[in-house]
Amino acid sequence: MAAPNRVWTADITYIPAGEGWLYLAIVLDLFSRQIVGWAMDATMSQQLTLRALTMAIQCQLPGRGLVHHSDRGSQGGCRAYQKLLAKHAMLCSMSRKGNCWDCEYVSVVRWA
Numbered sequence: 580m581a582a583p584n585r586v587w588t589a590d591i592t593y594i595p596a597g598e599g600w601l602y603l604a605i606v607l608d609l610f611s612r613q614i615v616g617w618a619m620d621a622t623m624s625q626q627l628t629l630r631a632l633t634m635a636i637q638c639q640l641p642g643r644g645l646v647h648h649s650d651r652g653s654q655g656g657c658r659a660y661q662k663l664l665a666k667h668a669m670l671c672s673m674s675r676k677g678n679c680w681d682c683e684y685v686s687v688v689r690w691a
Contacts, residue, residue, distance in 0.1 A: 583611045584641040587669075589631065589649045591623060604631040606647075608639070615639050625657045632660065636667055643668035 586609040594601045602623040606616035616635025620627045635641075647669045664671050 583608055584639050586646045604628045606631050606635040645669045646672050648672040
């Protein structure tokens with residue numbers, strides 16, 4: 580069923596700023612194409628992506644089974660991020676290694 584809060588995707592981009600780079604992490608709802616969570620920082624850390632995902636969860640209150648798709652970056656693949664996904668019963672989907680354009684749900688990661 581096509582509806583909001585069924586499939587989210589996440590990514591990080593960088594913006595040139597006066598004294599270096601500003602990093603922006605976003606979580607996007609694929610149905611509505613709305614940014615449902617975001618965070619900015621001067622460093623591209625795991626905390627950056629955790630803050631964006633936390634905002635999305637708090638604002639959207641998604642149900643169990645939401646598919647969360649991202650690339651295999653260390654920020655989204657870290658244990659803390661994976662635990663947050665599991666805590667909210669989200670299914671983690673990641674692109675195949677070396678294929679950033681891969682949008683198939685090929686790799687469901689589960690942490691004990």
